[in-house]
Structure formats: structure tokens, C-alpha cells
Amino acid sequence: MPGRVERVREPHPHVGEKIVEARSVTKTFGENQVLKGVDLDVHKGEVVVVIGPSGSGKTTLVRTLNHLEPHDGGVVTVNGETVGYRQTADGRSVPRSDAAMAAQRSNIGMVFQRFNLFPHLSVLENVTLAPQQTGLMGSAEANEYGRDLLARVGLAQHASKYPHQLSGGQQQRVAIARALAMKPSVMLFDEPTSALDPELVAEVLEVIADLANEGMTMVIVTHEMKLARDVADWVVFMEDGHVVDAGSPDRIFGADGNERIQRFVRHVSNAV
Structure with missing residues (x-):
């Protein structure tokens, strides 16, 4: 960063x-x-x-x-x-x-004060959930794009972690990546x-x-x-x-x- x-x-x-x-x-x-x-x-x-x-x-x-x-x-x-x-x-x-x-x-991407990440999903799953659920991307494409977005916000090495394992700043960067995932x-x-x-x-x-x-x-x-x-x-x-x-x-x-x-x-x- x-x-x-x-x-x-x-x-x-x-x-x-x-x-x-x-x-x-x-x-x-x-x-x-x-x-x-x-x-x-x-x-x-x-x-x-x-x-x-x-x-x-x-x-x-x-x-x-x-x-x-x-x-x-x-x-x-x-x-x-x-x-x-x-x-x-x-x-x-x-x-x-x-x-x-x-x-x-x-x-319309939205980033909130309190992150609003799903605690039971990994960082990568948080980022890729919406594009897959809406049909914007298939699983393979969403995972590749999600990893690119995590790299973009400096969190590539944290893809498999869960929100509680991250600092507040890291969680907010995941939230930004999640919003960007819908392009x-x-x-x-x-x-x-x-x-x-x-x-x-x-x-x-x-x-x-x-x-x-x-x-x-x-x-x-x-x-x-x-x-x-x-x-x-x-x-x-x-x-x-x-x-x-x-x-x-x-x-x-x-x-x-x-x-x-x-x-x-x-x-x-x-x-x-």
C-alpha cells in the first residue's frame, strides 16, 4: 500500500x-x-x-x-x-x-461506516457473493475477479481469512472490494x-x-x-x-x- x-x-x-x-x-x-x-x-x-x-x-x-x-x-x-x-x-x-x-x-456501490461483512463467509466469499447471486459472473470468473480486487486493495494474502481475523481498516478495504465486485x-x-x-x-x-x-x-x-x-x-x-x-x-x-x-x-x- x-x-x-x-x-x-x-x-x-x-x-x-x-x-x-x-x-x-x-x-x-x-x-x-x-x-x-x-x-x-x-x-x-x-x-x-x-x-x-x-x-x-x-x-x-x-x-x-x-x-x-x-x-x-x-x-x-x-x-x-x-x-x-x-x-x-x-x-x-x-x-x-x-x-x-x-x-x-x-x-451503485455502497460502503458503510460499519463494514457490514458477513462474519460466516471468508474474505473472498464476501467479495464474490453478490456477483454470483445476481448472475453477473459465474463462480470461476467471480473468484478470479475477487482475487484481483483484493490485490487492488492490498489484501490478496487474506482471501481465505474471516472478517474477525482482520483489523478494522482491513475489513473496510474488503467492504470496498465487495462494492467494486458489481462493477x-x-x-x-x-x-x-x-x-x-x-x-x-x-x-x-x-x-x-x-x-x-x-x-x-x-x-x-x-x-x-x-x-x-x-x-x-x-x-x-x-x-x-x-x-x-x-x-x-x-x-x-x-x-x-x-x-x-x-x-x-x-x-x-x-x-x-
Whole structure:
């Protein structure tokens, strides 16, 4: 594994083929409106990092992108197809079938805070289960591809181990390989390092930086400001269910940037 988080390629402009689009997305839990009309664009090959204080709606937003949290209002599209709902001939919006939703999610990789690996399966079996169950690959192809992915995240020698035999950082890298196994067009990360001991964070961030260098489209919710500074093409700052500001890392973190964001960054840095 490389020794530091580093993005080699130059960030590209916020243009090109749109992979993810959210328009006026709202979400309410009981009487608490968590998302209040959020817009988000993610273009092919782009890394969008979402930051903001706890309770700002970051995690809820990323979970609406693959319908793990059904949105109440607005529209989410991935690869030009509305997520979770479809339009009828008379203009009504109705939920997609479970099969249709599963097909959509297969193209949207998701990495959670807590790994969510199957404890009774080996590392390789965790990675290869979904491609085989969905018919994407046969057993031999899935095993070969799974071993390639484990090598890609620096875990080739751990294929036969079980999750409890790995460190938290290693488990999260397995989770990343598992998400990649479905060959998704976009990867979503929900605080991928928040459950890790500080000394294990770097190894996960290195994998994410490598994916960015390879051109993977990603949306990352994180409190890791170094990741946002070094890897993002576009940084989105959320607070109280709104997108307060969005722009390049240079602008968002620059000396002339939004004072509210500067206070947030100072607070996060002092808390480390």
C-alpha cells in the first residue's frame, strides 16, 4: 500500500456526462425534516465529497441516492434513470418493484461506516457473493475477479481469512472490494473511516485515493478534511438539511472561503 493519501491526476472541471443528479430532494423523519430541497450533481469520473456538522443531512442524502432512504419529494436519477420511483403514463410517480430496485442498486456501490461483512463467509466469499447471486459472473470468473480486487486493495494474502481475523481498516478495504465486485458506475461512501482507530484511517484513504486516480465516480460523506482537500473535485458543505456552499477544494478551503465552513474546519481539526 502507498504511504500517503495522494491524488496524482489533476482535478477536472465540473462538466461532462452526469451520472448522479438530485433535484429538490426532501426527506422527513416524523416531524424532523432532514433534507430541505437538496440539489446535487455528480459527473463521470468525478469525486464529490460532502462535509458538514453532525445532523446536517449528509448521510441521509447519500442514502437517498440508492434509495436506502426513500426520499419524500424531489427527484434522484442515476445514469438518467429515476431512482426508487417511475413515472406512469398519466404522470404519477409510483415505487419501482423490488426487482427493479435491486437492479438499480447493483449499479451503485455502497460502503458503510460499519463494514457490514458477513462474519460466516471468508474474505473472498464476501467479495464474490453478490456477483454470483445476481448472475453477473459465474463462480470461476467471480473468484478470479475477487482475487484481483483484493490485490487492488492490498489484501490478496487474506482471501481465505474471516472478517474477525482482520483489523478494522482491513475489513473496510474488503467492504470496498465487495462494492467494486458489481462493477458499479458510481461508489457511495458513508463516513468510511469513522469506525476506525486513527492509525487505520490512512490505509482506507489510500484505497479511495487510488480509486480517484483510476477515474471512479464517487460521492463521499466524511469528516476527514484531508480527503476532501486532496482527493475531491467538488466539495459540498451541508448544514440543517441544506447545501450551504459547493465548489472546488481550493475555493471551499481557501482563505477567502465561506466563514461558516472555515469555522467548521477549525472545529473538526481541533477535535482530532
